[in-house]
Amino acid sequence: MPLVLKESSSELLVPPNRHQMPPPAPFRWRSEKGALNVLGIAVFILALAVPFITASPYVISILTAGLIYVMLALGLNVVVGYAGLLDLGYVAFFAVGAYTSGILTTTFGFSMLEAVPVTILVCIVAGIIIGGPTLRLRSDYLAIVTLGFGEIIRLTARNLEITGGATGISGIPSWSFFGWDMADGLVIAGIEFNGKILLYYFVALVVGLVGVGGISRLSRGKMGRAWKAVRDDEDAAEAMGINTYFTKITAYIIGAVWAGLAGQLMGTYLSAISPTSFTFLYSALILMAVVLGGMGSTPGVIIGALFVSLAPEFLREFAEWRYVLFGVLLVVTMIFRPQGIWPANAVFPWSPALAARRARRAKATEAPEDSAAGRPA
Amino acid sequence: MSWLSVQNVDVFYGRVKALSGLSFDLEEGEIVALLGNNGAGKSTTLNLVSGIVRPTAGTATWNGVDLAKIRAHNLVAEGIVQVPEGRRIFSTMTVHENLQLGGYRVTSKAVIAERIEHAYTLMPRLAERRDQQGGTLSGGEQQMLAIGRALVSGPKLLLLDEPSMGLAPLMVNQVMELIKAVNDQGTSVLVVEQNAKAALRIAHRAYVLETGTISLSGTGAELAADPRVVEAYLGGQ
Numbered sequence: 001m002p003l004v005l006k007e008s009s010s011e012l013l014v015p016p017n018r019h020q021m022p023p024p025a026p027f028r029w030r031s032e033k034g035a036l037n038v039l040g041i042a043v044f045i046l047a048l049a050v051p052f053i054t055a056s057p058y059v060i061s062i063l064t065a066g067l068i069y070v071m072l073a074l075g076l077n078v079v080v081g082y083a084g085l086l087d088l089g090y091v092a093f094f095a096v097g098a099y100t101s102g103i104l105t106t107t108f109g110f111s112m113l114e115a116v117p118v119t120i121l122v123c124i125v126a127g128i129i130i131g132g133p134t135l136r137l138r139s140d141y142l143a144i145v146t147l148g149f150g151e152i153i154r155l156t157a158r159n160l161e162i163t164g165g166a167t168g169i170s171g172i173p174s175w176s177f178f179g180w181d182m183a184d185g186l187v188i189a190g191i192e193f194n195g196k197i198l199l200y201y202f203v204a205l206v207v208g209l210v211g212v213g214g215i216s217r218l219s220r221g222k223m224g225r226a227w228k229a230v231r232d233d234e235d236a237a238e239a240m241g242i243n244t245y246f247t248k249i250t251a252y253i254i255g256a257v258w259a260g261l262a263g264q265l266m267g268t269y270l271s272a273i274s275p276t277s278f279t280f281l282y283s284a285l286i287l288m289a290v291v292l293g294g295m296g297s298t299p300g301v302i303i304g305a306l307f308v309s310l311a312p313e314f315l316r317e318f319a320e321w322r323y324v325l326f327g328v329l330l331v332v333t334m335i336f337r338p339q340g341i342w343p344a345n346a347v348f349p350w351s352p353a354l355a356a357r358r359a360r361r362a363k364a365t366e367a368p369e370d371s372a373a374g375r376p377a
Numbered sequence: 378m379s380w381l382s383v384q385n386v387d388v389f390y391g392r393v394k395a396l397s398g399l400s401f402d403l404e405e406g407e408i409v410a411l412l413g414n415n416g417a418g419k420s421t422t423l424n425l426v427s428g429i430v431r432p433t434a435g436t437a438t439w440n441g442v443d444l445a446k447i448r449a450h451n452l453v454a455e456g457i458v459q460v461p462e463g464r465r466i467f468s469t470m471t472v473h474e475n476l477q478l479g480g481y482r483v484t485s486k487a488v489i490a491e492r493i494e495h496a497y498t499l500m501p502r503l504a505e506r507r508d509q510q511g512g513t514l515s516g517g518e519q520q521m522l523a524i525g526r527a528l529v530s531g532p533k534l535l536l537l538d539e540p541s542m543g544l545a546p547l548m549v550n551q552v553m554e555l556i557k558a559v560n561d562q563g564t565s566v567l568v569v570e571q572n573a574k575a576a577l578r579i580a581h582r583a584y585v586l587e588t589g590t591i592s593l594s595g596t597g598a599e600l601a602a603d604p605r606v607v608e609a610y611l612g613g614q
Contacts, residue, residue, distance in 0.1 A: 036543050225470070233467060236467065239458070241481050242453075242478075
């Protein structure tokens with residue numbers, strides 16, 4: 001149906017006596033949003049229930065790694081998905097976090113918890129150093145500079161003495177809180193939780209509460225709208241009073257800090273880190289998780305990250321060929337579903353019942369246009 | 378001194394002189410139209426007022442404040458808002474989000490909500506499409522959204538760059554009516570137009586720009602009747 005506006009200007013400019021008339025109520029997302037929240041909580045509970053279903057060290061281990069990927073993808077989604085800044089060296093901040101906490105805990109005797117503020121601070125500084133000059137540029141320049149920065153960090157780590165050179169850092173401790181060490185395990189109501197399972201829970205809580213809860217909330221607020229505005233049209237955003245440089249660097253630093261914390265968790269998970277853990281391949285994989293899942297879509301990037309981290313486990317027999325499969329898959333996705341598996345503007349992309357309801361409501365919204373003209377003024 | 382006063386301004390883009398000794402003014406509550414052909418310096422003039430380009434000579438003052446001393450994004454908080462050429466709405470954001478973004482520099486959420494409601498009553502079409510992505514609107518609706526977005530920021534002076542561009546004649550009239558309604562409610566308007574006929578109908582006063590300087594000025598009615606304007610812009614014989 002063509003969107004033809006009414007000929008009489010009275011339709012457009014409503015006289016003051018109609019001011020109190022309630023605005024027409026088109027369909028709202030509210031109920032679907034509620035359903036999405038329920039789904040999110042259900043997935044979260046399922047994630048917490050996994051160790052009760054199977055406590056196999058292998059399953060717990062790949063799921064912990066998968067959750068760390070989800071964490072990274074959520075962070076990169078702020079940078080790439082919301083603010084539209086193409087960052088090809090995101091793994092650099094992951095490395096900065098992992099090395100900072102690794103050095104502090106192994107060499108300087110910090111506990112993991114004490115290292116957190118330092119990790120955050122170092123990542124903010126790193127974000128300002130790299131983002132400060134480059135965010136004045138438009139995205140393609142940013143992509144090149146971040147690509148270079150990612151390599152600089154890795155090569156620096158490889159060549160410095162304090163980072164352990166090519167062998168890296170080993171013996172990274174687990175988290176301890178007030179004298180209790182996570183590695184010692186915990187017995188609650190007769191059920192024994194070992195250190196690996198506790199780390200899995202710890203990562204799940206950080207990702208679920210701070211990541212999904214915090215970041216997606218942030219993205220829906222004023223800051224998130226400013227990010228999206230800058231992504232859509234930087235000049236128009238400036239014309240609406242947004243300090244675009246400040247907005248971009250905020251997104252960049254939030255992404256940097258979040259990746260740094262993920263790096264710290266990765267250090268604990270692996271207990272040893274080396275420069276080979278932070279090659280360009282990982283930046284590309286995280287970016288793939290975001291693009292494949294759906295840029296700017298929280299459920300999308302979670303699916304994307306789990307796919308990117310878990311698929312290699314199922315494709316073990318393909319060895320290095322699996323990255324070729326990834327490449328093909330990415331090309332196919334871009335052809336048939338360029339907005340990603342779960343696009344940002346869709347709430348339940350695959351539910352036929354909801355789609356039908358949406359279509360009915362859209363129809364219902366279009367119909368009253370004609371009756372509105374005849375409404376007494 | 379006038380409310381908005383531009384005095385003998387020169388603007389250069391590199392070595393190209395875009396404005397040369399430009400002077401005009403605008404009093405509070407007026408609709409002033411700037412007419413002219415491509416390359417006459419219309420958009421440069423708007424960008425001068427919205428702080429995007431700086432004069433190399435002359436002064437542009439608003440309420441006695443030198444506009445060159447305020448950064449572009451801070452002008453919005455001061456009350457000068459530009460609706461850029463070609464609408465430039467945020468295409469992946471919903472209509473409602475676009476309007477909310479207009480209130481970026483407004484601190485009170487209640488004020489933002491009230492202004493958005495006001496924009497919806499002024500343009501019921503936008504209310505119907507509040508959850509639709511901006512990019513899916515028609516050209517006329519996008520222009521209205523762009524104006525609505527600017528209104529949410531609570532402008533004292535609204536700058537419009539070619540609001541009629543690319544719109545059907547019927548839609549042009551509606552947009553002009555909207556501008557007039559906005560002005561009736563107390564917002565001063567500086568509108569740049571190639572569509573002289575449409576602009577002169579609503580403008581209190583108008584200036585004709587030619588190669589970076591004012592060649593004619595007068596009330597809307599005077600210019601609409603001026604044989605030189607008729608000849609050059611209104612398709613007269």
